[in-house]
Amino acid sequence: ESLYNNVSGIKQIMQFSASDRIASLVTLDQAFAMISDMWSAFIVGCSVVPIDSTKTIEENIQIIYKQKANFLIVEKEFVNYCLENIPVNLLGYTKLIVCIDEVSDEVVESFYDKFGLRILLGFGLSELGPVVSLNTPNVRSKGMLQRGTKRGSLGHPLPNVALRIV
Numbered sequence: 001e002s003l004y005n006n007v008s009g010i011k012q013i014m015q016f017s018a019s020d021r022i023a024s025l026v027t028l029d030q031a032f033a034m035i036s037d038m039w040s041a042f043i044v045g046c047s048v049v050p051i052d053s054t055k056t057i058e059e060n061i062q063i064i065y066k067q068k069a070n071f072l073i074v075e076k077e078f079v080n081y082c083l084e085n086i087p088v089n090l091l092g093y094t095k096l097i098v099c100i101d102e103v104s105d106e107v108v109e110s111f112y113d114k115f116g117l118r119i120l121l122g123f124g125l126s127e128l129g130p131v132v133s134l135n136t137p138n139v140r141s142k143g144m145l146q147r148g149t150k151r152g153s154l155g156h157p158l159p160n161v162a163l164r165i166v
Helices: 002-013 028-044 057-066 076-085 105-115
Strands: 021-024 071-074 096-099 119-125 129-134 139-141 144-146
Touching: 002 028, 002 129, 021 028, 021 057, 057 076, 071 076, 076 096, 076 105, 105 119
Parallel strands: 021 071, 071 096, 096 119
Antiparallel strands: 119 129, 139 144
């Protein structure tokens, strides 16, 4: 049930289409998150870009570029590596990056300055579900702004998830 709720919530929040190509660059110790990412793609009908966890980040970035992946689910090591080592054009097809680790506001801003891409931060635990909360893109409609992302936050709870601070 937890996995179903996660996939259902991700599907409601992320506006995937059949033309999107998702790549999950999370390590095997995050297997529950990886399963949720891939099931979300399958249910929506997106393509999944296969990533080999035995390859280096640089090699996987080449795969992402060649396969034209436009949605990436990553860990902070990927974000830091990109900032320090890769040219802007290797993420040219990417529209959205979700990072499953906490990264500082400075890193998020530096990434945006270099690549023009906002990193959305999410939070999850194996005991709770792969994704419990997620920053989402801001939405502007009819002169109104609905904020989906707040600096220093790990986002809103997914649909079907209730949070309580004890």
